[in-house]
Amino acid sequence: MDVHGRELRYFTAVAEELSFTRAAERLFVSQPALSKQIRMLEKQLGAELFHRDRRAVRLTAVGKALLPHARATLAAWRAAEEAVAGATAAERARLVIGMSTSPGRGLLPALRARLLSGHPRARPVLRQVSWADPTAGLADGSSDVAFVWLPLPDVERYRCVVVAEEPRWVALPPEHPLRGRAAADPEGAVDFADLAGEPFLALPPEAGPLREYWLAVDARGGRAPRVAGVVASAEETHEALVNGQGVVLLAAGNSSLVVRDGVTAVPVRGLSPSRLAVAARRDDGRPLVRAYLTAAAELDRRSAPGAGRREPGGGGQAA
Amino acid sequence: MDVHGRELRYFTAVAEELSFTRAAERLFVSQPALSKQIRMLEKQLGAELFHRDRRAVRLTAVGKALLPHARATLAAWRAAEEAVAGATAAERARLVIGMSTSPGRGLLPALRARLLSGHPRARPVLRQVSWADPTAGLADGSSDVAFVWLPLPDVERYRCVVVAEEPRWVALPPEHPLRGRAAADPEGAVDFADLAGEPFLALPPEAGPLREYWLAVDARGGRAPRVAGVVASAEETHEALVNGQGVVLLAAGNSSLVVRDGVTAVPVRGLSPSRLAVAARRDDGRPLVRAYLTAAAELDRRSAPGAGRREPGGGGQAA
């Protein structure tokens, strides 16, 4: 029924050498092993493949019939191996970059350029992940690296490089009372204390610590936030804001995602700045992954000195 | 490097079922065995072939690349098996009929017809064998059945069916003195006593008892024959006769092989008749071989009743 490729290799070798001894040498096995294998093949096929007359080894009619097919089968398998090698190389060259929303800030092109300068054959592909997954696909392996907001759940499983640190703003529905207060403020900002009682839009519960972070639980002094709804994408958030469902904190650089149709965003005093990081699974040692983290670290160090130190909880240098 | 066909079968089964459990059932192996095999294949190829996410099994890019090649390799091997099966069938249908000189006497067409009536797919092929081999190829396996002259060396190794019994004649060179004596004889014959002193052409020594038989050693009462030369074919014999090298005994029915260019052949009184048999190796039980012997036995029984009993030394019924 089935056959082992080795048997076909052995058979063709003997057919070509017309000598068990020479074929065995060529195959780097002992002559008895070769004899046994050929006998097994003959037994399996139910036909002699070689005439072992005294002195000479010759192919039988059956052997002659088999030879081209044996070669074809071996060739088919070689082709399979090459296809696998090609696909594996392509796979290795692929780097899936997960993100909740586009990180913007010129990060993607900059990192892409740095990655390709060191790994010209790399093929980075972008992948949008629901906000329900704060690891942007790292956790379930659907991303190789990801743009994530800190704090990250299970942060010890990941290696993080902070690439941006910016203040948290608040997005307000059209006609929201706080708009006036911000307008009257010399900085155009509002105090978090004035905001804390508002109904908030929140990330899904699966987001873990990140949900609390964007609800600014740390700044509430133990008072629970009022959660007005759950949002899992920029579109849902914008929709909820337009409907006046609640307010929502976001990174300053992300305000443009929701500011339209009357929605506004203003700075908030009294909140620590948010931090955006590039992350990968800690145990993922693939060259492309490491290179991407290295690129992020270097980019950071140059373009925004001081802001771009490694995230302490994430620990460890990427390169 | 090599791969076992089984692994490819397993792989394609899992790829088709997208479930290890179902594939294992289809393949009639346990699920752990299947898992292990797939892991081995993946290890050998250095790449994952399936995503085993919780709940679902999916092909990876590498697996997708492999699948068509795996199928092609399996198909190539199936084709090989069919080629072998075809060649084996052809081999089984082939019956190599060895003979020293054409047996003539209408035997070949008659036996061929009988063989084909019972085995329409049989493909009898004729093979001329040197006179040096009195078994006409049976001994070294180059013939499956053969027309042989008795007595046969190692006769217990063969199964024989006598198909013709006819007097021994003598072939004389042109101008040989005995021609006149034969012409003067009422039967056109000569007595062996008048012949015994002549130089004789003989078969090669390898022919064993058959060489003595055609030298009529049995009729010489212990006196050694004079051997004038060795002949191993009808052509050599004719040549030697034309040259006047010696005389030679032959079966009456074979005289036409040498009677030309002045060579003559006449009956010899005082010699037992020669016997032509169809023979096969005793341990050869293949249907076609047995059928040929059976055909010979039946032919014998019908067309020449009395003459065609089984050769005593050969023993055993063919059918």
Added chain:
DNA sequence: CTCCGTGATAGCCATCGGTTATGGACGTCC
């Protein structure tokens, strides 16, 4: 929350593929 289905793992046993040592048949060399 327990049961079911799925895949992975562990431990065991038979078979297989490899080795070395040896045997028998044949040709060659002195």
Added chain:
DNA sequence: GGACGTCCATAACCGATGGCTATCACGGAG
């Protein structure tokens, strides 16, 4: 003609492999 060399087959042995059963881990459904 006898010692030797060559070539394929066989025997005995050993580690790896392929199969099994039993069990675990985990997620979904009732």
